[in-house]
Amino acid sequence: MTADRHGHPMTDTGAEAVAQYERALDDLLFFRPQVMASAQSVLVAAPRSPMGHALAAYLGVLGTEEKDAEVARATLAGFRTGLDTGRLTSRERMHLAAAATWLDGDMHGAGRLLGELSVAFPRDALALFAGHQRDFLTGDAQRLRDRVGGALDAWDESDPHHGPLLGMYAFGLEESGHYEHAEQVGLAALARHPRDVWGIHSVVHTYEMRGRFADGLRFLDARTDDWSAGTLLTVHNWWHYALYALETGDTARVLEVYDSALHHDGSADIAMELLDAAALLWRLHLAQNDQSARWARLADAWERRQVGPYYAFNDAHAVMAYVGAGRIEEAQRLVRDREEWLAAEGPGVSNRAMTADIGLPVCRALIAYGQQDFARVTDLLLPVRHRLHTFGGSHAQRDAIQRTLVEAALRAGRSDLARTLLSERIQLRPICPYNWSAKARLEDQLGAPDRAAAARARAAAQASS
Incomplete structure (x- = not known):
C-alpha cells in the first residue's frame, strides 16, 4: 500500500495519485485557485481513493456554497455506496465520516470528528486545515487556536x-x-513562506484588533506581490486593506479598492466575496455615506444566487445588501423564508440553531435599521451581542453588527446604553477613530461640547497618524 509523505497509508491510491494528492494539499494550504483541479486530478488517477474523495468533499463545504455542497454530498454518497470500509485505514474511515457529517449539515459534529482525527494523527494536514476552517465558520475561537x-x-x-x-x-x-x-507566530510563518496568504491574513487581523491600521497598510503595501492577486483569499485581504483605509478617513481609497477588487463586473457571485463587499458598504452606510448605485449592483448579485437556508452568516450579509439598496421587501422575504424553514420538520443541522438564535435576530435588526426603527434595532441586538460569534466569522467581520448596535443606540437616544457600549469599545481598542468619533457624537447629545471636542480631536489625530 502506498503512503503519503508523513507515512499515512492510502488505500486504492497509487503512486501517481499520491503525488497528485500532495500537490492538491499544498494548493489547499496556500489558497491557490488551482486546488479544485488538483483535487480532481487525484480522482482521475485513482477513482476509488478514499483520501481523494475526502479532499473533494471538504472542498464542497469550505466555501459555504449550498450548490457545491449538494454536488459533493451526492458524489461522496455514491462513493460510499457498497464501500467495504473494512479495507480502509482508521484514518480514512474517520475522514469519510467527518466529511459526510459536514455535508449532512452537522458542522459541529464534523468538528468533533476532525478533532479526534487530529489527536490520533496530528500530522494529518488535511484534518487540521478542514477543522481550522470549520472552527472559523462556527466562530469557535478556542478550537481555532x-x-x-x-x-x-x-x-x-x-x-x-x-x-x-x-x-x-x-x-x-x-x-x-x-x-x-x-503577530510573532504569523511573521514566523511568513519567514518560511512569504506567499502564505492565510499567514498574511492572520497578521493583518492582529493589526486590526489593536488599531494599528497604519502599520497594517505599510505591512500590506510592502507585500503587495504576495497577496494582492491570484489567490482564493485575494478579495478578503483587499477587504482588510479597505478597512484600514476607512479608519484613516480615506473614503476615496476605500471605494477604489471596492470597485477594483471587492465587487465589479468581473466578480464571481460567490458568498465569501459578496459578504466582504456587503460588510464594507454597510460600514459606509452606518456613516451615512450614500452608495446607492453600488448597493443596487451588490443586491442584484445576492439575488442572482437564489440559495436556501444554508449558512446564517451569509444570510445576514445578503440582508445588508437588500437594506442598503432600499429593497426592504426582499430582505423581509428572506427572513420569512428562513422562518418557514425553521417551522418545518427537518434534520438537526447546525445552521438551524445558528439561524434561529443569531441569524434571524441580526437580519431583523438590519431591516429595522433600514426602516430607521433604531429602538427596535437595540432591542434585537442587545440579547445576542455577546453570542454573535456562534454564527461564524471573525471579530473583525462581526464588528459591522456591533457598530450597528452602537449607531442604533445613538440614534434612538439611548445615551446610557451608548455610553456603556462605547466605554467597552474604547477600553478594548483605545486606538480607533470610529470609537472616538462616536464618543464625540454621544457627548454632543449629552450637552458636553468640551468633551465632544476632545473626543473629536482624538479621532482626528488617530486617523492622521
Whole structure:
C-alpha cells in the first residue's frame, strides 16, 4: 500500500495519485485557485481513493456554497455506496465520516470528528486545515487556536507545511485575544513562506484588533506581490486593506479598492466575496455615506444566487445588501423564508440553531435599521451581542453588527446604553477613530461640547497618524 509523505497509508491510491494528492494539499494550504483541479486530478488517477474523495468533499463545504455542497454530498454518497470500509485505514474511515457529517449539515459534529482525527494523527494536514476552517465558520475561537496548537508539537520545523500551520495557529491566537503572540507566530510563518496568504491574513487581523491600521497598510503595501492577486483569499485581504483605509478617513481609497477588487463586473457571485463587499458598504452606510448605485449592483448579485437556508452568516450579509439598496421587501422575504424553514420538520443541522438564535435576530435588526426603527434595532441586538460569534466569522467581520448596535443606540437616544457600549469599545481598542468619533457624537447629545471636542480631536489625530 502506498503512503503519503508523513507515512499515512492510502488505500486504492497509487503512486501517481499520491503525488497528485500532495500537490492538491499544498494548493489547499496556500489558497491557490488551482486546488479544485488538483483535487480532481487525484480522482482521475485513482477513482476509488478514499483520501481523494475526502479532499473533494471538504472542498464542497469550505466555501459555504449550498450548490457545491449538494454536488459533493451526492458524489461522496455514491462513493460510499457498497464501500467495504473494512479495507480502509482508521484514518480514512474517520475522514469519510467527518466529511459526510459536514455535508449532512452537522458542522459541529464534523468538528468533533476532525478533532479526534487530529489527536490520533496530528500530522494529518488535511484534518487540521478542514477543522481550522470549520472552527472559523462556527466562530469557535478556542478550537481555532487549540486544534492546531495541540498538533504542532508533532511537527518538525523543517517540514514544508510547518509554515502554513503556524499561519493557521496565528489566526487562532488572534481570535482568542493573544494579539502580540499571534503577530510573532504569523511573521514566523511568513519567514518560511512569504506567499502564505492565510499567514498574511492572520497578521493583518492582529493589526486590526489593536488599531494599528497604519502599520497594517505599510505591512500590506510592502507585500503587495504576495497577496494582492491570484489567490482564493485575494478579495478578503483587499477587504482588510479597505478597512484600514476607512479608519484613516480615506473614503476615496476605500471605494477604489471596492470597485477594483471587492465587487465589479468581473466578480464571481460567490458568498465569501459578496459578504466582504456587503460588510464594507454597510460600514459606509452606518456613516451615512450614500452608495446607492453600488448597493443596487451588490443586491442584484445576492439575488442572482437564489440559495436556501444554508449558512446564517451569509444570510445576514445578503440582508445588508437588500437594506442598503432600499429593497426592504426582499430582505423581509428572506427572513420569512428562513422562518418557514425553521417551522418545518427537518434534520438537526447546525445552521438551524445558528439561524434561529443569531441569524434571524441580526437580519431583523438590519431591516429595522433600514426602516430607521433604531429602538427596535437595540432591542434585537442587545440579547445576542455577546453570542454573535456562534454564527461564524471573525471579530473583525462581526464588528459591522456591533457598530450597528452602537449607531442604533445613538440614534434612538439611548445615551446610557451608548455610553456603556462605547466605554467597552474604547477600553478594548483605545486606538480607533470610529470609537472616538462616536464618543464625540454621544457627548454632543449629552450637552458636553468640551468633551465632544476632545473626543473629536482624538479621532482626528488617530486617523492622521
